[in-house]
Amino acid sequence: MSGHCRPRIAVSSCLLGNPVRYDGTDKFNDLICNHLAKQFELVAICPEVDAGLGIPRPPVRLTGNPRQPLALGVEDVHLDVTSALTRFTRSWLTQAKAISGLILKSRSPSCGLWDTPVFDPHGEIQSRGPGLFSRIVIQHHPQLPMDDEIRLADPRHCAIFIRRVQQYAAR
Ligand code: SF4
Structure with missing residues (x-):
């Protein structure tokens, strides 16, 4: 299959091995880079870097109302990157x-799909849900196939995701 006719999917840049995390590290994922890359054209996205937050950058976490959390600094609660993201x-x-x-990094305050912790003002986890980037994309493109690297590690689930992407691309 030639490159131009492979379905294009966006992937959290850190999963592709790019050192874009807050501390300048990556989260290289072999399944995505060496298996799914043969079937799909992979496009890197890092919401935090693309929003201009830089590398390295202070770590943030979701805080407050679980339905509309803010992305606040872990060490500096006065840091609020919600608007930028x-x-x-x-x-x-x-x-x-x-x-x-879309393949997104689990548990990230930006990229997590369903398991990102949301903290209360005392620093306790009160719930889990999508990150800021994922939440908005899900709202606007609810039919777009999305998954994270944890669920894709299950071969049966990975096969379902591949089929969903192919069907979406063929619409
Ligand atoms: S914002 Fe997303 S892509 Fe960027 S480092 Fe965090 S998890 Fe990875």
């Missing part, structure tokens, strides 16, 4: 029309 994500939504799927 939201602004970037809204500008990125048009690019979502050119992809057929």
Whole structure:
């Protein structure tokens, strides 16, 4: 299959081995880089870097109302990157029309799909849900196939995701 006809999917940049995490490390994922890369054209996205937060950067976590949490600094609670992340994500939504799927990093305050902790003001985990980037993309593109690297490690689940992406691309 030639490169141009493979379905294009966006992937959290750290999963592709790019050193974009807050501490300048990556989360290289062999399954995505060496298996799924043969079937899909992979496009890197890092909402935090693309929002201009830099590398390295202070770590953030979701805090407050679980339905509308803020992304606040872990060490500096006065650091609030919610607006920057939201602004970037809204500008990125048009690019979502050119992809057929998303693979996102689990538990991230930006990329997590369903398991990102949301903290209360005392620093206790009160719930889990999507990160800021994922939340907005899900709202605007609910049919777009999305998954994270933890669920894709299950071969049966991975096969389902591949089929969903192929079906979405063939619409
Ligand atoms: S989880 Fe998302 S925001 Fe965090 S480093 Fe990876 S791509 Fe960037």
